[in-house]
Amino acid sequence: MLLVVADHSDDFGKEYREPAPVEFSAVAATPAVLRELSDPSPFLSAVPDERIAPGNNNIIGPSIYGARTYGDFMCDRQTLAFVMLTRSIAEVADELMHKAGVSPDYARALSGYAGAVVARKLRRATRGCALDPKLNKVHDIYANQGSITFSQDFFEVGIGTGPGSWSSLCKSSMSTLSNLMTDIQGTPVSVARGSATSINLRDTSITAVVTDPPYDEMIAYADSSDLIYAWLKRALHNTWPELVVTSDEHGCQEKTEEIIVKRVRGEAPNEHRTRQHYDTMIARAFGEMRRVVRDDGLVTIVFGSGDPEVWQRLLTAIEKAGLVMTGSWPANTEASNHQGKANIETTLTMTCRPMAPGRTPGRKGAVEAEIKAEVKRRYPDWERWGLAPADMLMAAAGPAMEVVGRYSEVLDAKGEPVDIYTFLPLARAAVQEAMAVEINHQPLETFDARTRFALWWITLYNRQIRAKSELRWQALASSLDLAAIRDLVPDADKGVRFIAARDYKGKIDGDSTVIDVALALAAASEDGLQAMGQVLVDAEHAPDDTFLWAAVQFLADRLPNNDPDAVRFTRVLRNRAGVVSATETVAASNYEKSQLQLIDDAQLRLA
Known part of the structure; x- marks a missing residue:
């Protein structure tokens, strides 16, 4: 449903209005116009029919909602606009190629520049392009450098002069090029495209190699940019014909030698990466x-x-x-x-x-x-x-x-x-x-290993959610089995986060570590002094244990002010004297009960 049309005004900026009847008529006519379009070349369809490879649901959002080709990413209006745009670029380039006095290299350069603007325009197009009314901007279709989004409600950039329009993108592209070329200095260089696994240079012939290789399975570079590749082929097929040739079974970019680990979702039987x-x-x-x-x-x-x-x-x-x-x-x-x-x-x-x-x-x-x-x-x-x-x-x-x-x-x-x-x-x-690192004047290394791990984790990350891999790193660095500290940093929202005291389920006894007793104290603080005193009695800790109170002080100071545990640990600190007194009272009461039990047991034996 076409809801609004936004125009730009020098006086008011954006103006929103309901679509006019003539605009609804144009929308209704678009599918028929698309069907009647001729193909730009014997090897290319007017609308991209390159297929989305299996296993791409995690990075190609539209495929979850039924898209099967890279031509399915747009509504008919957007598709027609890009068909005509890429066709115009190819036609102008073809005219230049056959014009007397114009170098083919010049035509290639100009069409290549236009293709670069098409690529930038695609980032603010398709049904992944959402409007952020709070920030008054249009979101990029790439969610995180390598994943294409999809939205039921999407924003279309028109043919005006606003952000994401051809006019705006050309202007910013030219500005960038001008800045790069102004006062250019240095030595001429040769730039060539090649393969990192087969460098076209002699043995021991250069001084330095600089590389920023792909980071394992972090970004699927080729798969996430196949959308751009599909449209670039249609804009540049006559000036850059090498772009059209591919051995990929889906008609997309070749991926045989792409050095990544492909993270797939669903079935991908032929995935080699x-x-x-x-x-x-x-x-x-x-x-x-x-x-x-x-x-x-x-x-x-x-x-x-x-x-x-x-x-x-x-x-x-x-x-x-x-x-x-x-x-x-x-x-x-x-x-x-x-x-x-x-x-x-x-x-x-x-x-x-x-x-x-x-x-x-x-x-x-x-x-x-x-x-x-x-x-x-x-x-x-x-x-x-x-x-x-x-x-x-x-x-x-x-x-x-x-x-x-x-x-x-x-x-x-x-x-x-x-x-x-x-x-x-x-x-x-x-x-x-x-x-x-010192914990309230106590060197971190003087604490037990489990407590040392916990306090170091809080030092580094506080309550932040971290990747599970970081937990593995920290366990290795602490020379601890992951199982020995996993309960302290449980799963949370696709990562891990330090446990909240209310979620702590450990049993407190004479073998409990400082961090376990501290968490149990914080949890018991909501039930009063006697509950906290019972924790220290169960732990067989001296009420004035220096390491315990240093850890409690550290956690109260380090956790964010609005964190419930910061409140709990602060409550424990403020009631320290009462906790010590309650511990002695509970211990004395327990001792009295044990003595009475001994007397009862002795009387039963005599009877």
């Missing part, structure tokens, strides 16, 4: 980089992932390629609020060099000591740069791998080789050690 594919191809790409770079050259890799396993596989690929890390720099570059998708807050720029001959083996204990010392040396820089503790954990991978790279291999006490990945959790633990 598995972890094995990624590991094989990324190692091959790094090997090619090692081949073409000089022995004194550099291979710089930018990478970020929250998953310990992904790091293990990446570092293994770097090692297999004959490269060693010699430098690293963290950067907060790619923050996102979409959990489990594109959610890298910190990336690591790693400088690698070809493995030098003559390296000697190293001993595991000595290497661990070197890593701790190196992290401690870097820590003041990280702090000066303003890195948050969570960012430092990512940064710690750099110095760890630099130290390991000094040796041909690292051997344990039995002389067995140690996997390079072994040292990553150690590096993260070294950050905690370098920070010298």
Whole structure:
């Protein structure tokens, strides 16, 4: 249902009105016009008929609602507008190609520019384009860099001059190009498209390679951009005919050598982009980089992932390629609020060099000591740069791998080789050690392991939801089995979050850790002093236990003011004297009851 039409006015900005009869008539005539359109070439249909590959429901939102081709993403009005737009570009380019005195390269350049604007326009089109009335803007169809959205209520950008229109996009594109070309300086360079797994350069012929490779299964680059590819083919088929040729069975972009892990939903029987594919191809790409770079050259890799396993596989690929890390720099570059998708807050720029001959083996204990010392040396820089503790954990991978790279291999006490990945959790633990965290004047390392983990987690993330992979990292760094701390950080909204006291179900006894007793105290605070005193009696804790009250103080201070647990822990603190007194009262009462029970038992035996 066409609800409103928005026009732009110099006096009032946007003006909304009901559609006029002539506009309803035009809408009704659109399907017939589409059916009568001729195909732009023998190899292309007027409306894209390239099929959406199976297993794409998680990134191609319209496919959940019945879309089967990339021509199904729009209503008829939008489809007709893009058909005519791409057809106009192709016709103008064809006219230029056959015009005397006009270089074919010039025509290709102009049509390529127009195609780039089409690609930008598509980001504010289709039935994934929703209007945000609060912010007075139109949303991008890409939800998180790699997923296309769908909306029952959608906004259409018309042929006027507002945001997302051809006029607006051309203006901003030209502005960007002008800024880039103004006062251009430097040395002419050659830019060529190629494959990372087969670099068209001689052995040891260049000084440096810089790469920002795909992050495992984070973004399905080709699948999520097939919509743009389908329309670009129709705009550029006569000036860039190579775009039209593809071996993909669905008529989309070729994906045979795409180095990603494809996260599929539903059936995808022919999907080849598995972890094995990624590991094989990324190692091959790094090997090619090692081949073409000089022995004194550099291979710089930018990478970020929250998953310990992904790091293990990446570092293994770097090692297999004959490269060693010699430098690293963290950067907060790619923050996102979409959990489990594109959610890298910190990336690591790693400088690698070809493995030098003559390296000697190293001993595991000595290497661990070197890593701790190196992290401690870097820590003041990280702090000066303003890195948050969570960012430092990512940064710690750099110095760890630099130290390991000094040796041909690292051997344990039995002389067995140690996997390079072994040292990553150690590096993260070294950050905690370098920070010298204190809990109300008590060094963090003096607490029991389970409590140490919990207080460190609150230091890093407070009540934030984090990816489950981060929980695995922290468990590894704490040398704890995941099962030993899983109840403290349960599942929450596609991630994990530190437990609320009211949800704590642990049994309190003499073996309970400080964090368990603190959580039980907070939960009991709503039932009064006697309930809190009973917790300390059950825990067999001294009422004035320094570590317990330090942890309670820390949690009261660290948790957000509006957090119910912040209120509970503050209540425990404010009633500390009463809790101590109640503990003594409960203990005395329990002792009296036990003595009376002993007397009763003795009398029964005498009887």
